Amino acid sequence: MTIRFVKLLLTFILVVSAQPYLAQTLSDGVLESSIFDSQGISKEDIQTYQEKQKTYDINGNIISDNKEVLNTENSNIRFMESSQNQSQKSNISVLRKYFYSLTGELLDVYGESEFKQGQEFNLLFFNIIGRGYQLAPGDVIQVKITGLQSLSDKVQIQSDGTLTLESLAPINVNGLNLDQVSNIILDMIILDDASAKVFVTLKNARLVTVQISGNVNSPRTIAVPAYTPLSRVIAYSGGISQNGSLRNIFLSQPGEKTRNIDFYEFLQNPLPTNDPLIKNNARIFVPNKGPTIAAVGFLGRPGVYELNHNETSMEVSELLKLTGNTFIPPGATLKISYFDQDGKSLSRVVSKKNIINEGEALILDFIETRELNNSQIYGAVLNEYHVTSNEPKSISEVLKGGAVLSSDALTSFALIINRLEDTVEPINLNHALNDDRILLPVGADLKLFSQEEYLSLVNTDPNYSDDIIAAKLTSSNIAEIYVNGIRIAYVAPNSTNSLFGSVSDFYSITPKTVSDFVLIQKSDGIKALSLKKLMTDKNYPSLSRGERLFIFENKFYSDLLQNMRLRSNEMNLNAQNVSNTENNTVDNFETFKLQQEIQKKEDNYLEAINYSRNILQQSNLIQVALDGQLVALLPYKNGITSIEILKELRSRLPKLVNEFAIIQDVNSDLNPMIKNLNYSFDVKNNQELNLISQKAYRSIIKEYELDDEINIIAKAKSGDNIKNLVANIKSSDAVKVYYDGRLELLLSPDYIPKKYKLFEQYYKKSDFYKLYIGLNTKNLDMGTWNFLTYGAEEFFSKASNINLGQSNIVHFFSKDFIRKEFIEKEGMINGVNFNIIANNHTVEPNNGNNNLDGTTDMTVVNDINTNFEIDKNLSDNQVSNNNNLLVNHHIEIMSNSLRKISGSVRFPGSYPVADKINLTDFISTAGLIENTSKSNIQIIQAIKQKDRLVRAKPKVININDSDLKNITLSGIYALDVPLAINDAITGVIELKGEVLRPGNYSFTRAETLSDIIKRAGGISDVSFPLGAVLQRKSLKEQEKETNGILADQMESSILTLAQSSLEDAGGQVQVLLSYANKLRIQPTLGRMTLNILDESLTNPIFLEDGDKLTIPKRPSHVTIVGSVQRTTVAAYKRDKNFYEYLQSAGGATKIADIRKAYLLLPNGESLKLNKSTLIPVGSVIIVPPKLDRLSILGTTDVISRVLGNITDSILSIQNVD
């Protein structure tokens, strides 16, 4: 026996060593998952959580593990860990592992669970105490006596076995039962009270000590209530250990023979004798487990069974009894699995009579079958039922016309599950109920869905589901509908007449639905269709088997568009990226879980986006972007044009720049092309049409000009749409338009300039320079740039043959730019200076005989072709590095093509012109001052004759000539717009003093001073016409000059005087010098003598610009100066003569030369005085000194004039001021 046991043990060890990993993996996996499952926490969650608790340093190395913190803060986790360890240590026995290896099932050891039930230590009894319970010391009994003297008392039996009651003598009750005790007490009191009755009941049984040892989980001596069954005592000791035997337990009780207890009898047989009651000082020993066998399969109690004591085998029928099997089903097979000597697992078929040996396992195989022509109708029906038929029945019939359906049944979808064929067939229930041709095959089940079930089915991932139906569906004849990349419906194929019908059963089109397109995935690819079209086209076939319909909604669509061009790992969602996933600190586990859920949702969303994106990329779509941001996808159809696309998107787009749209193949590296939306063009499959809003257009141009190429590429990676666009445009064929050297427009190529609406804002500007438009075309063969020049007329002509080619560059200029660059710097410009010195010669139009010879001077400073050569070809590389290079070259070209305009224009000067320009443009650029110009224009042309430029016959054209617009200028020429004769306003005169309306008055050529005074309201009554002073600039100069000459004359006279020996010559010289000096510094007024009251037509006073008329107030004095006793301002009195005034001044001095005395009139005239001379008010009487001595030197006259001039000036200044 022992040898067999050792053999068996060795076999165990071998088997275990051969299968350690399996067992270990299995046990670990089961245990761990069970623990976590019990907590509702997945293993992955825990791992992620643990990972989160690690603190990372900047390089990603783990610095510390926060387990300690966790342990103190989260007892749940600690508990889980400890439980896990304990389970690993104790639960799996070698025995179970062995039989697991043999049967593939982890079997329980039969009977072991019996001792696992919890024990209540406070139990008083385990059995109903019979009246035969033998009392012993320690028992507590309740004694109740009724009668004359009633008593109720709870008393404990003393250690000596006596029971002491009040008023009674102690009674020895040891070994007595309760009835006996009752009788003794009754006997003791009956004598006194015949009516007395005694009731004795056991209140608490005494505790007995039991020693339990051997293969129990907690061997020890314990106290249990008396009369506790053995099975419970073993339970108190933690149960029989894995190696302990249940069939051979030794029980020794005082006074009894040691018994071998077989617990299987206790388990199989209800008799209490099989579970003996334990008495005081009993000893229980559990030996090692005996030989074992196992039973699995179609059994009542699969498990590991111990053989009878001292037996190593058992009859199969007995084992079957042990397992609770009373019969073997028909078709079932019995077999015994075992390991052979080599440890290989074998089996043999046995019958009930056969023997099963220790270490072997009995397997009862039973294959369940069912009725094949029975169909089950289940799911969303009022009650599930079966239909049995040998013929297929129509669905309608099976479902009683739908009457059996529950109220929540989904009528658009049901499944026929044919278990025989292992197929699942979806049907449209509505359709099926109305169409008797749709049959339920014999034996096939019909699964009906409620909305909830259906959704669950739809949401189930067939690959990760244990739902057979879900798994089967994908391979079945089914179509699917996806919304936002997530399946929302399984659809029975061809179940409706149209695709729209299929969709509408499961999805209602709402305003959220993207109507641009839906995608249908077919076996031959993915096709995009317009949803609008689909809705209207009732004949579009419904979904067929395996087809998938993809519908999108706005929000998702928007996210999808945003992420369309990104790589998977770059995708982000604006709406959801707010979750704080970067924050490593997690407050508590709930928050962590919440974040996990959010993360999971986000992941799912991203997955849907990613999936949809892949689908989209395979489909025939045209991508439409706005300002570099994808805004729409439209189904491609053969021959679709830009106009159709714009029509489709019309309501969604802002104001676009029509002449600049970018079109690019999505999947190729071809350079983008620029297109003009004003003109229809075909859009091809998988092309992206990038529309540019007016707002972004300016930003693009700004960015284009700001950044060089390297920067743009660098910034493009940063994801800025505009910068991405600019990077694209850089490599495109866009026409660039510069205005004053500044990039202003980017345009599509291949149109004539007239067709570009964007040009209008420039050439219609009043500041637009029409005489020179530079065009750079690229020489593709040479890689160089050509320079062409045009006038605006030619450039923007409808009949123009200028086609702005790919990558052409147009240079516009403003008048302001040209004026600053050329007109204002005219003197500094090098190169050809074709100067026509304008003449005043008048040339009448249509008069071909005008001879201008000798009046016009044409000067060519430099020879055009030799001295100034412009490199007209620049290499592409040079240009791409510096756009200013082209502009500067144009400026150089312009400097060499200057044509002059002179005369009545606002900005005369030399203008740079194109090879051919329009005459009207030239004139309007220079700003014809029509009001001051003659009505004709003179064109002077230089023509080349024998290496010389000679002037051709000037052409004269009338400004009002209707053909003026058609005149084109080319070659070398100059324009002159002669001034009209100005009779209107020739100057301005200032009227001051006693005019009624002083001020500045403009005058015509023919107007006289009288006219002006009339316009000024005439003179006032207190004015002094005789003193009127008319100052004239020209006279002022003349007067100054005269004074200078006079002073010179005086000084030269002095030379003679200085040499003379005349007395006091020195003194006279000094006087004369002072006069001369005074005369020189004397301010001059340029006074003109006039009579403002003279309106005579014969002597009109015509005016000059800048004239100034001052009319003083009438004075009341006469001044007497010169050689008089006292220079006097005498009161005027009419009729007073010279002599009388002289007397007023005290008379003449001795040196006075009365004969030479003269009168200076207020009007500036002077006359010699005599007695009869009329002396008007305000005049000055001048009495010169006698200069007889000087007279011999010829100075007298000079002196006289000098004095006169000085005095005149004084007088005038007085009047004026």
Added chain:
Amino acid sequence: MSIKCTFILSYFIVVTLLVNPTNANEIDYIVDEFDIPITKKIDSFFNNYSNKSKVHLVPKINGKSRYAFTISKKAYNYSKIFSDTSDLYYLSDKFDNNMALYPNKLKNIEFRLSKNNIKFTYSQNFLPNINTSIFFQMLEQSPYGLMFDKDFIFMHEGFGNLNIQLSKGEYPLIETKIVNLMNKENSELYVNFSHEVKSNEISLGASYTWFELVKNFDLSADFVKGIETQYSKIYLTPDYDTVKFDFGVQKFENNSDLNLFFNLRIDNILKHKKLKSSLIMNSLNDTEYDKKLSLKFLRKRYLDSYWRKRVYFN
């Protein structure tokens, strides 16, 4: 022959002059007749012709005029405000109106006292533009006589006078005088020519006068070769308004001595408006040579004197 020719020429001139009309006054002209204040005339003119902006004022001096003023209405009105014409003078244009002759409307009496004669002459316009004089004198051979004379314009700046004298006891005498300004109106030349009919006696005289040579003294030098006498004289004439006084020396051909002489002429001795009365005194024999023509007061520079006398507001 030459004398005959001269006569023929003289008579031709006379006939021509007789038909020479006097100056016809135009509407814009005011001729100062020295009768009423001229400003009244100007006022009247501007009142009558309110559309006229100017008027020409022609001073008539001794029945003749030459220079004139153009007075603008504005200037005139302006001067009226202050009753002052001195600046109006300078605001008025002076112009040469050409020599003009006017009929002498005044009666004229003249007393001439000389060394050998006393003569009284009365004259007045007899026929249009012909002045007729009758005279009485103390000479026995011709105690009275008649005289006809007529002024005529000579060239541009001068005028002349044709005179026929019929004296009792003497042959008729025809005399022609002309005077012309010289040297920018600083001097004048006077020439006279006379012929005694029947006797064929011819007399010729010339005088040259420098005006205001010294202060207001005129210096004249005369030379006369007459029928009976022949002399030359030089004298000064101080300038006074109503008195003309010549004094100088005279030398006769037949006498080597220089004779001092004077002539005094005082006008308007009777102070009658319509009768011009003059007293003439000669220190020597009556030669009547002081009746020579002069343009002194028709010179431009005399205009201010005229203005002072005539153009004023009361």
